[in-house]
Amino acid sequence: MSEHAIDSRELTRRFGDFTAVNAITFHVEQGEVFGFLGANGAGKTTAMRMLIGLLVPTSGSATVAGFDISSQAEQVRRRIGYMSQRFSLYEDLTVQENITLYGGIYGVSNRDIVTRTGEILTRIGLQDAGKELVREIPLGWKQQLAFCVALLHRPGIVFLDEPTGGVDPITRRRFWELIYEAAAEGTSVLVTTHYLDEAEYCNRISIMVDGAIAAMGTPAEVRSRHGAATLDEVFLRLTRPGAAA
């Protein structure tokens, strides 16, 4: 059993002739914030779908929270949190109902749901909003709430798929402070983003190009290895050759 939160070895997924994810090998440590970067279509989403047990790999293997993603997908799903920009909360339910629903699905006891609801709402400053419909609260709060809901069952690892798209710069930073706090408590975080300044907030990053990992390391290592002042520069250089389409 791997001691890493995620351990991926030569993980590969093909769709017909197309290799969406090409033998990626990497690991994420306990309490680490890992930035999973790449251009649109580079294979990030396919890789993430395999790691959360929604897609079977063509070859290679990975363990998440110590469980094999192919043969133990159910155990994996129970131990992870997931938040995507597109779908995360039910707009027609109240804040409280969303928390209760997710808590129930993940088997959190009623008593724990009550205490954790209080903690969550205080943490993000939504104490008085428990009875409000999610549709009515501002986008920035929705995203922070979605993040806390993804952590409700205290998963060891949380996957965040572009969690900060479109929000104002202050909310974006509050969101990252929630990520740091979760990591400081030992939760591992794998996050994708289009904001390259956010990649600097990660302990380590990988940059995917055409299904493979083209660069990996701490942000400072990646920058210095490519002789670039910013990650933006590294990203453009790595993805430029295949940028025509």
Added chain:
Amino acid sequence: MTYEHAVETEGLVRRFGDDAALDQVSLQVEPGELYGVIGPDGSGKTTLFRILVTLLLPDAGAARVLGRDVVRDFWDLRTRLGYMPGRFSLYPDLSVAENLGFFASLFDTTVAEARDTIAPIWLQLEPFSSRRAGALSGGMKQKLALCCALVHRPEILFLDEPTTGVDAVSRKEFWDLLGRLKDEGLPIVVSTPYMDEASRCDRVSLMQQGKLLVTDRPGEIGRRYPRPLLAVRGGQILGLLGALRRFPHAAAVWPFGDSLHYTDRRSDVSPEAVARELMAYVDSAGLAGVSIQPIAAGIEDAFMWYMVQEPAA
């Protein structure tokens, strides 16, 4: 018709129920200018654009585009402006060439007549001309939408969040294309939630909660930052963040890439003096390996400053 400003609005207001999506918005876009409206989701950018392209009526105030009133002269304006809405709105089941031909026919023109106008974009799209629009990558979809917005050779272009959700490489290519269109004298009004795209514009307005916070050249906005701003590096980020926020003169402390940006509350102390004080404070707090430097503010620093200064409506 002659006109002084490509776009001119005075006190535009638009409400949806009790919410003011636009709250007294006044701005001017000069002929040939690349003008950016920068703000997060829900700040009112799309409402502003929909009024300017004659698809939505204001509750109060007035707007003229190319010297024409957006309410009274809407019919005349519609053939003269190009509009690319924020949501992908082409036909996914039609090919690239069919979409373009369709939009040309709507405006009673042909793709051939528009060839010169769309040449730089078409060059990149042509290899995919028979591909279904729905099967294009995000970046190519946006280029096709731009091409369709240009096919009737408009006199002004409105682009609502053309680069949202598009990766960094495609975003850069898209802005390169806008630069070329601008060089040909076409006024362009473009909105974006990405602060780093401000530097591509001649002038920008920062928008939040239906209001323009500030309007200026992108470089000027940073220079007008009214307080000492310092970059603080090193140490464990959460601990450092907490310590800096407890410093009695701290106005704001936020993570910024590989550093923290510290804004001081005082406007009458030099950045260098603030840096020395802060260094002494950090030392006394027992935080090791920290470096502090005065820096120039960027658009994002300014946006965050004005966001907090502006009393919530």
